[in-house]
Amino acid sequence: DTAVSQTPKYLVTQMGNDKSIKCEQNLGHDTMYWYKQDSKKFLKIMFSYNNKELIINETVPNRFSPKSPDKAHLNLHINSLELGDSAVYFCASSQVQETDTQYFGPGTRLTVL
Amino acid sequence: GQSLEQPSEVTAVEGAIVQINCTYQTSGFYGLSWYQQHDGGAPTFLSYNALDGLEETGRFSSFLSRSDSYGYLLLQELQMKDSASYFCALGGATNKLIFGTGTLLAVQP
Secondary structure (H helix, E strand, O other): OEEEEEOOEEEEEOOOOOEEEEEEEOOOEEEEEEEEEEEOOOEEEEEEEEEEEEEEEEOOOEEEEEEEEEEEEEEEEEOOOOOHOOOEEEEEEEOOHHHHEEEEOOOOEEOOO | OEEEOOOOEEEEEOOOOEEEEEEEEEOOOEEEEEEEEEOOOOOOEEEEOOOOEEEEEOOOEEEEEEOEEEEEEEOOOOOOOHHHHEEEEOOOOOEEEEOOOOOOEEEOO
């Protein structure tokens, strides 16, 4: 039983392309997150949604647009990909009152050429 | 803003005890969490301290001292499978976690 799943696991694309990453959780959580982990393993929050509503939007270029069709899904669309977008992107979920205990998906390794 | 500092690398031998420190700067927070991440894997939750003192979960214990802006993760009876990166993280009213710089633990036979 997969708790938090992401697709695809690997994404290799050219600069300037648009791509999407999908995330689904079956834990019944009401809060979902997107994180970016760079090559130095620094893990940084990008967005957070609670019951389909955006509650955290860190300083992220507006080329990144999250979408939550329902509280079990949170997708990330990236326009006009740049070399610096290469990273591992993690989706996570938690109960809103237990944000310290987050469950992470397996990650999507994005490589922009 | 908030920031958390950890040693970049720690090495220990199988069966030993190792302590991974975390010092932080923040104007306020609810608690300090610890996550483990194996190479190529996802971060997984290990432990959480809302109050000062020691929390024990099997071979892992975590400690928090708010007055010293300091916490640590203690791993006992080290096993090879404990080789991983360990992150401390601050949680607060903003419903987000701020992660530390991470510590790569290498367990040697």
